[in-house]
Amino acid sequence: MGNGASAGSSSQLTLEGGEMLDVAKIKTLVPELRQQLKQKDLEVERLQNQLLLTKQNLLERESELGKLKGEVHKLKSVLQVTVHKDGKPDILSIIQEEATMAGQEVGRMKKQGVSGESSGQPNIDIKHYDKDFRSKQLIKDAILDNDFLKNLDSTQVREIVDCMYEKQIRTGQCIVKESEAGQHLFVSAAIFLHGSPNILTTSYDGIPACKLGRFYACRCSSSGLAVTDSRIWVLDRRVFQAIMMKTGLQRQEENIRFLKCVPLLKNLPSPKLAKIADVLEIDFFHEGEYITREGAVGNSFFIINKGEVRVTQKIQGHDNPQEVRKLKRGDYFGEKALLSEDRRTANVIAMPPGVECLTVDRDSFNQLIGDLNELREKDYGDEARGAQRSDGSSPLEVISPTPFLEAEHSYVRLEDLEILATLGMGGFGRVELVQLSTDRNNTFALKCLKKKHIVDTRQQEHIYSEKRIMMEARSPFIARLYRTFKDKKYVYMLMEVCLGGELWTILRDRGNFDDITTRFCVACVIEAFEYLHGKGIIYRDLKPENLLLTNQGYVKLVDFGFAKKIGSGRKTWTFCGTPEYVAPEIILNKGHDQAADYWSLGILMFELLTGSPPFSGSDPMKTYNIILKGIDVIEFSKKISRNAHNLIKRLCRDNPAERLGYGKNGIVDIKKHKWFQGFDWEGLKTQTSFVPPIVPKVKGPADFSNFDSYPKDIDIPPDETSGWDADF
Numbered sequence: 079m080g081n082g083a084s085a086g087s088s089s090q091l092t093l094e095g096g097e098m099l100d101v102a103k104i105k106t107l108v109p110e111l112r113q114q115l116k117q118k119d120l121e122v123e124r125l126q127n128q129l130l131l132t133k134q135n136l137l138e139r140e141s142e143l144g145k146l147k148g149e150v151h152k153l154k155s156v157l158q159v160t161v162h163k164d165g166k167p168d169i170l171s172i173i174q175e176e177a178t179m180a181g182q183e184v185g186r187m188k189k190q191g192v193s194g195e196s197s198g199q200p201n202i203d204i205k206h207y208d209k210d211f212r213s214k215q216l217i218k219d220a221i222l223d224n225d226f227l228k229n230l231d232s233t234q235v236r237e238i239v240d241c242m243y244e245k246q247i248r249t250g251q252c253i254v255k256e257s258e259a260g261q262h263l264f265v266s267a268a269i270f271l272h273g274s275p276n277i278l279t280t281s282y283d284g285i286p287a288c289k290l291g292r293f294y295a296c297r298c299s300s301s302g303l304a305v306t307d308s309r310i311w312v313l314d315r316r317v318f319q320a321i322m323m324k325t326g327l328q329r330q331e332e333n334i335r336f337l338k339c340v341p342l343l344k345n346l347p348s349p350k351l352a353k354i355a356d357v358l359e360i361d362f363f364h365e366g367e368y369i370t371r372e373g374a375v376g377n378s379f380f381i382i383n384k385g386e387v388r389v390t391q392k393i394q395g396h397d398n399p400q401e402v403r404k405l406k407r408g409d410y411f412g413e414k415a416l417l418s419e420d421r422r423t424a425n426v427i428a429m430p431p432g433v434e435c436l437t438v439d440r441d442s443f444n445q446l447i448g449d450l451n452e453l454r455e456k457d458y459g460d461e462a463r464g465a466q467r468s469d470g471s472s473p474l475e476v477i478s479p480t481p482f483l484e485a486e487h488s489y490v491r492l493e494d495l496e497i498l499a500t501l502g503m504g505g506f507g508r509v510e511l512v513q514l515s516t517d518r519n520n521t522f523a524l525k526c527l528k529k530k531h532i533v534d535t536r537q538q539e540h541i542y543s544e545k546r547i548m549m550e551a552r553s554p555f556i557a558r559l560y561r562t563f564k565d566k567k568y569v570y571m572l573m574e575v576c577l578g579g580e581l582w583t584i585l586r587d588r589g590n591f592d593d594i595t596t597r598f599c600v601a602c603v604i605e606a607f608e609y610l611h612g613k614g615i616i617y618r619d620l621k622p623e624n625l626l627l628t629n630q631g632y633v634k635l636v637d638f639g640f641a642k643k644i645g646s647g648r649k650t651w652t653f654c655g656t657p658e659y660v661a662p663e664i665i666l667n668k669g670h671d672q673a674a675d676y677w678s679l680g681i682l683m684f685e686l687l688t689g690s691p692p693f694s695g696s697d698p699m700k701t702y703n704i705i706l707k708g709i710d711v712i713e714f715s716k717k718i719s720r721n722a723h724n725l726i727k728r729l730c731r732d733n734p735a736e737r738l739g740y741g742k743n744g745i746v747d748i749k750k751h752k753w754f755q756g757f758d759w760e761g762l763k764t765q766t767s768f769v770p771p772i773v774p775k776v777k778g779p780a781d782f783s784n785f786d787s788y789p790k791d792i793d794i795p796p797d798e799t800s801g802w803d804a805d806f
């Protein structure tokens with residue numbers, strides 16, 4: 079009996095409050111009470127189940143909340159990069175940007191890099207297909223009518239025309255599948271295409287913009303459906319790349335071959351000749367035409383490729399200019415106005431049947447040729463008429479530091495690492511802050527790359543290149559890579575951690591940086607570039623997202639996924655970079671080199687000073703179109719000082735060879751620019767006498783508070799066991 083009741087007489091029970099209960103009556107109640115108890119038990123069970131469900135629901139909600147937080151962060155970021163010139167966010171751009179990004183990689187909020195497959199030299203058979211004159215003309219017209227392709231030279235256009243093959247399509251056949259990355263270029267003649275109403279609504283005799291978008295390895299949201307049986311001309315993307323590469327190399331080789339025959343230049347080292355070959359323009363002059371006119375302002379230097387010229391001058395005692403000499407193939411002229419005068423000192427006139435000259439403009443001349451002694455000491459015998467000499471200075475060579483390799487942190491094993499937080503994430507995987515279980519003060523950044531994603535996006539070669547370059551790099555302005563691991567699902571990179579956070583996050587929170595902060599950040603990047611370029615490496619993915627702050631506030635370059643060792647005077651053709659930051663020669667597939675990094679330096683300056691990059695469209699194709707219009711059409715905000723404006727323009731020249739940094743002094747020319755006047759380069763290099771403009775608060779080796787928070791990883795990638803990573 080419980081505490082609350084006592085036995086009264088034999089047939090009665092007395093409850094605590096004095097209430098009397100008849101035992102016989104109770105006995106009759108027992109089954110009913112049992113039944114009630116059972117029901118209560120069932121109810122408890124039901125409630126417990128409900129509680130469990132709610133808990134599960136709660137967990138799901140928590141995970142959703144995490145995702146939502148990511149989305150909010152993403153939207154915030156997109157807002158930052160799509161703010162219009164009037165300072166107001168462009169909602170349409172945001173939506174489109176979202177759509178574009180969603181098409182490429184869910185969950186990314188920062189500017190995202192794109193890359194063609196890392197195939198290196200495409201080993202492709204360039205096959206020609208017979209076609210009649212009308213078809214050839216049709217394809218050619220379509221090419222010349224396209225904003226991108228019209229920039230190609232005639233040899234390239236001819237090759238493309240010859241390599242296109244015919245394909246029959248049936249009514250209703252989908253020409254471009256929604257999910258297909260751009261593998262083909264189509265020229266559709268009198269074919270009616272329709273797809274999503276905003277892009278393909280009408281007939282095309284040329285290349286629809288979206289097809290070209292696919293061609294440039296980005297996606298778009300439209301499909302092309304044939305509404306009648308018809309024919310299209312097709313070019314495989316890899317053949318296009320091979321053509322661009324072959325013709326680019328051929329042109330460069332031809333120019334170099336010729337330059338080697340020019341007595342003035344024949345002793346120059348090959349990398350220098352390659353650079354000169356890059357800047358050459360070919361100009362044709364009809365017989366009798368004045369190529370230079372005495373007394374006129376002159377800005378070009380000429381080398382005769384075909385034909386002959388007459389040189390005449392005003393001579394005292396003669397009414398008319400007198401001929402002083404003739405020049406032939408391989409001879410040059412026009413240096414005097416560039417060296418000491420800005421006016422021409424003689425007339426140079428084309429002789430019959432006309433003359434073809436290789437022309438170099440003033441900037442390129444000064445950077446690449448102007449220091450040659452032969453030019454500076456040239457004496458035409460007309461000193462009495464005021465010709466002057468000027469002194470030259472010897473070019474500064476960039477000395478590449480010897481790599482110092484050491485097996486630092488080689489003792490660390492993957493299983494000794496404990497994850498503390500996520501520092502960054504993307505489609506590739508995540509970067510985790512990890513600590514050594516045996517020494518908690520020892521923290522690292524562990525980049526975990528999904529092998530399946532690497533294989534799907536054909537980035538194997540880039541990953542190896544990233545490893546090679548980062549393992550060897552020893553610069554205070556480049557994050558260290560200590561060692562790598564791999565398992566069935568991931569490859570891992572164990573890297574130095576920079577707990578000051580991403581420059582991108584700080585820029586997002588502050589809106590823009592002042593001149594001093596920007597100068598400091600750009601200077602750190604220049605130091606990193608000087609180191610890399612000295613080793614023949616191009617970086618190709620500069621943007622605030624790839625710059626981290628150390629605890630002291632110095633800037634380090636991270637993410638070498640697109641970096642490549644090309645050597646000196648060489649070019650590469652793989653499409654690489656982040657749309658807003660890619661240089662025109664990359665878009666146009668002309669072959670690119672270190673000069674593409676100088677372009678991106680100008681873009682970085684602009685973005686840091688204003689908060690958004692100068693060239694930005696609602697999708698990558700629009701961005702590329704804006705880039706091709708050039709920096710001159712971009713409005714510069716008042717936030718950009720006069721000197722900064724000047725430097726940006728000199729870095730963002732359309733012609734790579736004209737960019738500051740590409741000349742004979744290399745990157746030193748950038749360091750000497752007025753915007754850097756008084757800047758303590760030595761102090762920066764040694765990281766001693768310098769107080770960085772942003773000194774982050776970092777409480778300890780495990781303090782990740784300077785990074786945004788990321789949702790937990792719920793996506794477990796499948797195993798990838800093809801073996802491509804055997805040597806990783």
Ligand code: 6J7
Nearest residue numbers: 370389402411412413414415422423424458
């Ligand atoms: Br070729 C040649 N011969 C002469 C000459 O006798 N006197 C001068 N002043 N110039 C000569 N030239 C070339 C020289 O490269 O003609 C070019 C006219 O333009 C001159 O350079 P420029 O003064 O820039």
